[in-house]
Amino acid sequence: MEYNVYASACPTRMIFDRISDKWALLILDRLCQQPVRFNQLLREIDGISQKMLSQTLKNLERDGLIKRQAFPTVPVTVEYSITALGKTLSSTVNVLIHWAQDNGDAVLAAQVEYDGRMAS
Amino acid sequence: MEYNVYASACPTRMIFDRISDKWALLILDRLCQQPVRFNQLLREIDGISQKMLSQTLKNLERDGLIKRQAFPTVPVTVEYSITALGKTLSSTVNVLIHWAQDNGDAVLAAQVEYDGRMAS
DNA sequence: TGATCTAGTTACCTAAAGGAAACTGGGTCG
DNA sequence: CGACCCAGTTTCCTTTAGGTAACTAGATCA
Numbered sequence: 001m002e003y004n005v006y007a008s009a010c011p012t013r014m015i016f017d018r019i020s021d022k023w024a025l026l027i028l029d030r031l032c033q034q035p036v037r038f039n040q041l042l043r044e045i046d047g048i049s050q051k052m053l054s055q056t057l058k059n060l061e062r063d064g065l066i067k068r069q070a071f072p073t074v075p076v077t078v079e080y081s082i083t084a085l086g087k088t089l090s091s092t093v094n095v096l097i098h099w100a101q102d103n104g105d106a107v108l109a110a111q112v113e114y115d116g117r118m119a120s
Numbered sequence: 121m122e123y124n125v126y127a128s129a130c131p132t133r134m135i136f137d138r139i140s141d142k143w144a145l146l147i148l149d150r151l152c153q154q155p156v157r158f159n160q161l162l163r164e165i166d167g168i169s170q171k172m173l174s175q176t177l178k179n180l181e182r183d184g185l186i187k188r189q190a191f192p193t194v195p196v197t198v199e200y201s202i203t204a205l206g207k208t209l210s211s212t213v214n215v216l217i218h219w220a221q222d223n224g225d226a227v228l229a230a231q232v233e234y235d236g237r238m239a240s
Numbered sequence: 241t242g243a244t245c246t247a248g249t250t251a252c253c254t255a256a257a258g259g260a261a262a263c264t265g266g267g268t269c270g
Numbered sequence: 271c272g273a274c275c276c277a278g279t280t281t282c283c284t285t286t287a288g289g290t291a292a293c294t295a296g297a298t299c300a
Contacts, residue, residue, distance in 0.1 A: 195245050
């Protein structure tokens with residue numbers, strides 16, 4: 001089977017959809033550093049809602065990218081950690097995040113230039 | 121200014137939103153190979169509509185990632201090409217696409233395993 | 241004159257994404 | 271007993287993404 005991401009029927013497209021999910025990428029990057037609990041993620045990832053966090057974590061676990069582990073402490077704590085598969089992806093995602101941080105100014109400048117050019 | 125992608129107010133977040141756009145990534149990857157015309161992209165990127173293509177191209181141009189160039193041929197042809205800035209991004213995106221192609225089977229297998237585990 | 245190429249734009253509409261906030265449930269503290 | 275912790279789930283509602291399809295416009299060919 002020839003994989004071609006430009007074909008809509010290609011299974012890679014489905015994975016591509018998952019990858020192009022802002023919350024998933026942020027969570028993956030965060031878990032790459034160390035295992036994190038649910039509410040800790042909720043506090044650290046600014047702007048995410050409980051619902052989206054729960055949903056995204058479930059998807060990531062289903063994809064085999066992260067692992068959920070509940071500890072019978074009181075109150076119960078749940079730790080999310082990255083899997084070996086997830087690690088291979090997150091290293092790429094990391095580069096993407098760094099690109100955004102490094103080139104933010106350049107993109108912003110391009111936008112200003114474009115808007116000025118279009119307005120005139 | 122400290123850049124922190126986990127903060128919702130951070131400008132990198134805005135760029136991050138743009139990056140996590142399936143069509144943008146596909147177009148960027150395609151243009152990385154060589155300049156392509158509008159209708160050619162429409163034909164090659166399976167499933168994209170005229171509207172989304174036009175919209176995404178405009179965004180990418182505004183971000184300084186691609187360049188639009190019209191030629192006074194008959195009928196007029198418009199060529200989209202990648203910029204230097206876009207090239208730095210697309211090389212990362214490329215790795216992402218290859219990851220999806222290489223690890224598609226592993227993810228699919230994880231999903232099957234997860235679904236079986238949840239059903240029981 | 242009407243069809244066809246180019247590269248789009250616009251209007252309409254629907255399906256889905258996702259936010260806010262309330263609620264569950266088990267356990268502990270005061 | 272009531273308040274508060276964690277880790278979610280559910281409901282409701284609004285906004286947006288994005289698809290379809292029609293339309294613009296200039297030039298050419300038959």
